[in-house]
Amino acid sequence: MGTEQLLPFSVVSVVEDVPENHGGRLSDVNLASRKAEEASLRRYEATGWLRKTVGVVGGKDLPAEPSEEDFRLGLRSGIILCNVLNRIQPGAVPKVVEAPNDSVLIPDGAALSVYQYFENVRNFLVAMEEMGIPTFEASDLEQGGKSSRIVNCVLALKSYAEWKQGGEIGTWKYGGIGTPKPPTSAKTVLKKISEPFMKSLRTTTPSIDRDVMSDHSSNSDSGQDRNEGGSYPSLHSLVREYLCDKKPEEIPIFVESLLSKVMEECERRMQFQNETLKPTEEENVPCEVECSISKAASVDEDAQDLQSREELQEASYDKHNGHEESSSRNLKTRELIQQQNRSIQELKTIVYETKSGMQFLQKRYQEDIIYLSKNLDSLSSAASGYHKVIEENRKLYNQVQDLKGNIRVYCRVRPFLGDQQSHNSSVSNVEEGSISILTPFKYSKEEKKTFNFNRAFGPSATQAEVFSDMQPLVRSVLDGYNVCIFAYGQTGSGKTHTMSGPDELNEETIGVNYRALRDLFLLSEQRKDIISYDISVQMLEIYNEQVRDLLTIDEIRNSSQNGINVPEASLIPVSSTSDVISLMNLGHKNRAVGSTAMNDRSSRSHSCLTVHVQGKYSTSGTTIRGSMHLVDLAGSERADKSEARGDRLKEAQHINKSLSALGDVIASLASKNAHVPYRNSKLTQLLQDSLGGQAKTLMFVHISPELEALGETLSTLKFAERVSTVELGAAKVNKYNNNSDVKELKEQIASLKAAMARKDGEPGRFQQSSNSSSHESPKLKSYAFSPKRFGSKTPRDYSSTEKNSIKAEKKKLRYT
Numbered sequence: 001m002g003t004e005q006l007l008p009f010s011v012v013s014v015v016e017d018v019p020e021n022h023g024g025r026l027s028d029v030n031l032a033s034r035k036a037e038e039a040s041l042r043r044y045e046a047t048g049w050l051r052k053t054v055g056v057v058g059g060k061d062l063p064a065e066p067s068e069e070d071f072r073l074g075l076r077s078g079i080i081l082c083n084v085l086n087r088i089q090p091g092a093v094p095k096v097v098e099a100p101n102d103s104v105l106i107p108d109g110a111a112l113s114v115y116q117y118f119e120n121v122r123n124f125l126v127a128m129e130e131m132g133i134p135t136f137e138a139s140d141l142e143q144g145g146k147s148s149r150i151v152n153c154v155l156a157l158k159s160y161a162e163w164k165q166g167g168e169i170g171t172w173k174y175g176g177i178g179t180p181k182p183p184t185s186a187k188t189v190l191k192k193i194s195e196p197f198m199k200s201l202r203t204t205t206p207s208i209d210r211d212v213m214s215d216h217s218s219n220s221d222s223g224q225d226r227n228e229g230g231s232y233p234s235l236h237s238l239v240r241e242y243l244c245d246k247k248p249e250e251i252p253i254f255v256e257s258l259l260s261k262v263m264e265e266c267e268r269r270m271q272f273q274n275e276t277l278k279p280t281e282e283e284n285v286p287c288e289v290e291c292s293i294s295k296a297a298s299v300d301e302d303a304q305d306l307q308s309r310e311e312l313q314e315a316s317y318d319k320h321n322g323h324e325e326s327s328s329r330n331l332k333t334r335e336l337i338q339q340q341n342r343s344i345q346e347l348k349t350i351v352y353e354t355k356s357g358m359q360f361l362q363k364r365y366q367e368d369i370i371y372l373s374k375n376l377d378s379l380s381s382a383a384s385g386y387h388k389v390i391e392e393n394r395k396l397y398n399q400v401q402d403l404k405g406n407i408r409v410y411c412r413v414r415p416f417l418g419d420q421q422s423h424n425s426s427v428s429n430v431e432e433g434s435i436s437i438l439t440p441f442k443y444s445k446e447e448k449k450t451f452n453f454n455r456a457f458g459p460s461a462t463q464a465e466v467f468s469d470m471q472p473l474v475r476s477v478l479d480g481y482n483v484c485i486f487a488y489g490q491t492g493s494g495k496t497h498t499m500s501g502p503d504e505l506n507e508e509t510i511g512v513n514y515r516a517l518r519d520l521f522l523l524s525e526q527r528k529d530i531i532s533y534d535i536s537v538q539m540l541e542i543y544n545e546q547v548r549d550l551l552t553i554d555e556i557r558n559s560s561q562n563g564i565n566v567p568e569a570s571l572i573p574v575s576s577t578s579d580v581i582s583l584m585n586l587g588h589k590n591r592a593v594g595s596t597a598m599n600d601r602s603s604r605s606h607s608c609l610t611v612h613v614q615g616k617y618s619t620s621g622t623t624i625r626g627s628m629h630l631v632d633l634a635g636s637e638r639a640d641k642s643e644a645r646g647d648r649l650k651e652a653q654h655i656n657k658s659l660s661a662l663g664d665v666i667a668s669l670a671s672k673n674a675h676v677p678y679r680n681s682k683l684t685q686l687l688q689d690s691l692g693g694q695a696k697t698l699m700f701v702h703i704s705p706e707l708e709a710l711g712e713t714l715s716t717l718k719f720a721e722r723v724s725t726v727e728l729g730a731a732k733v734n735k736y737n738n739n740s741d742v743k744e745l746k747e748q749i750a751s752l753k754a755a756m757a758r759k760d761g762e763p764g765r766f767q768q769s770s771n772s773s774s775h776e777s778p779k780l781k782s783y784a785f786s787p788k789r790f791g792s793k794t795p796r797d798y799s800s801t802e803k804n805s806i807k808a809e810k811k812k813l814r815y816t
């Protein structure tokens with residue numbers, strides 16, 4: 001592929017224009033003088049050879065060292081040239097028109113001369129061409145012609161002559177610039193000597209050298225020559241033309257210079273062409289962009305610019321490559337570009353769709369997040385409100401429990417067992433909050449005696465009924481309260497039955513222990529989203545004032561830390577009621593069971609099952625602790641009644657002592673005494689943290705209905721009345737204090753005390769008793785008159801009115 005096919009302009013034209021555009025630079029001062037000198041030398045050489053060849057006479061018109069003008073004028077007639085040629089090649093010019101001897105004699109001398117000149121010159125040139133020797137243009141002999149070409153022609157002829165004189169050895173080589181051409185037919189140059197002939201000579205001569213040697217300095221002609229054929233002269237011809245008058249040693253320099261200029265010119269033209277294209281791009285851009293926008297409005301701006309550029313490039317190719325050969329190449333390129341454009345469009349579409357999808361998803365996510373955050377806020381506030389409600393509910397619930405009393409005493413009457421059904425019962429009546437006992441004369445002057453309790457259960461009461469009233473306390477355990485549930489009563493009265501149930505357990509017979517634990521796990525499961533509970537169990541026994549772990553065999557030392565009084569005792573985590581029952585069975589096996597005269601299954605120790613609950617709120621992380629003690633107390637019968645001797649007597653004494661200590665503690669708590677005698681027994685020590693304060697105590701008092709057990713029943717009821725009356729009594733005292741009759745009575749007592757003081761000469765003491773051995777109510781004891789406290793005066797010393805007044809006061813305090 002030629003250079004001209006790659007470049008959008010002709011290299012030949014560039015080469016041709018280089019000397020013209022850069023002529024000034026080429027013919028710099030040194031080069032111009034050098035060239036002028038060289039041309040002169042060559043001209044002198046040619047002149048010398050011509051003069052020598054034609055002789056002094058023949059060459060008289062040609063000076064030895066002529067100027068260019070002299071040289072041209074000397075040869076203008078063509079006579080010297082023809083004669084020289086005939087000398088070398090005899091007959092080459094058949095007829096040489098010699099100059100007239102006296103031109104004055106010829107009337108039309110000027111015209112003849114011109115005719116002769118052209119005849120000779122034409123014949124010379126034709127002959128030279130036939131010989132294959134480089135020639136020149138006839139016009140070169142005219143003013144303004146190129147003498148260098150004439151010089152070259154003469155020197156070529158000289159070289160030919162020398163070659164011929166030398167015996168034509170080897171191939172004749174033209175020593176100058178230019179290559180001899182094959183001879184042409186003489187008839188082709190037989191033309192008329194006229195201006196049309198001259199034109200014809202220039203335009204019809206097919207020789208390439210004629211073109212080469214044509215005058216390119218003549219702009220109009222040379223431009224015409226180039227354009228007539230629709231193509232430029234060959235690069236080879238041009239180069240030859242510019243090198244024809246150069247010496248061999250000059251050629252590399254000139255060629256180098258020429259090539260650098262050609263490169264300069266090429267770059268200049270390419271740059272010019274690029275600059276020419278730019279405005280075209282700019283003119284087309286708005287339209288193209290507009291089209292692109294209308295085609296794909298959704299495609300972004302960058303993509304449109306890119307497309308416009310590509311289309312512009314395509315248009316540019318179309319514009320500048322009109323030729324068919326390049327059309328196929330352009331077609332391929334265009335197809336490739338179109339394919340790439342399609343790929344780009346597909347990518348743009350994918351990018352656009354992906355972008356749209358992402359924007360859609362982003363919008364959706366934002367909406368979802370806003371929606372979720374709103375819901376979260378409402379949920380958060382609802383949860384906060386819910387927790388507030390729960391907390392409020394808890395407080396209210398436990399306030400209700402408080403109002404019911406922190407110490408409650410329930411009474412349960414065991415039914416007759418087996419064939420005892422026909423026996424008379426000591427229990428005459430059982431109501432919701434009281435129980436009446438028939439009292440034989442030996443116990444009381446009255447026929448029956450009524451005892452008040454928080455709740456009384458008759459022989460027909462079921463296990464479920466008994467549990468229902470204590471059930472709310474289980475919830476309090478989960479709310480962080482300590483609860484103690486005691487089963488009190490003489491041996492065989494039904495304590496174990498109430499707490500655990502009979503030997504054969506079923507849904508109806510299971511005791512409060514199981515029911516309480518079942519509720520505990522049920523409630524903890526219901527609350528697990530709000531609070532998580534850890535539940536563990538201890539089981540202890542107090543036998544003869546010694547504490548034993550029923551879940552191990554090791555003895556337990558007494559200590560109190562963190563609400564667990566016996567930290568060394570086995571604390572076994574449980575997660576279900578069945579876990580607890582298994583442990584209770586283990587504990588029952590270890591429990592000391594002895595045989596007594598009153599009950600062949602008599603428990604002679606206190607057993608205490610403690611359930612420890614620790615809860616953690618999921619939101620706040622706050623922890624709460626609660627515990628429930630389920631205490632099955634040892635039989636409360638009197639030592640003398642149980643006919644115990646030896647070890648059995650000792651056991652009974654320990655049992656009575658600890659039960660008495662328990663009554664004292666509960667009574668002290670109920671009366672809100674500053675000092676509570678916890679340390680009087682192991683039982684009260686063990687339960688110290690769960691008795692008093694916010695702790696809730698539930699005492700189940702059991703009585704046997706048999707008349708034979710009436711003494712023990714009354715003793716048990718007195719114990720129960722003592723602890724229960726404390727609470728009820730407190731309310732009664734308030735009521736009593738606000739009663740006008742009581743106020744009057746108080747005033748009477750006060751005046752009585754004052755009278756006694758006057759009589760004794762010392763102030764009367766109206767002190768609170770600290771004697772806990774008394775079975776009287778602490779309140780009653782508070783107002784009791786101790787004989788010792790009245791100095792020498794005993795009750796016997798008082799008048800019957802005073803005695804009656806005291807009796808009436810005591811009676812009112814107890815039973816009002």
Ligand SMILES: Nc1ncnc2c1ncn2[C@@H]1O[C@H](COP(=O)(O)OP(=O)(O)OP(=O)(O)O)[C@@H](O)[C@H]1O
Nearest residue numbers: 414491492493494495496497502599601602603635
């Ligand atoms: N409410 C009741 N209904 C039916 N049977 C009962 C009831 N209370 C107790 N009993 C039965 O009476 C007997 C003695 O009861 P229990 O063993 O519970 O007495 P206790 O007070 O625990 O005696 P101990 O002090 O010796 O342990 C048992 O056979 C028991 O099943």
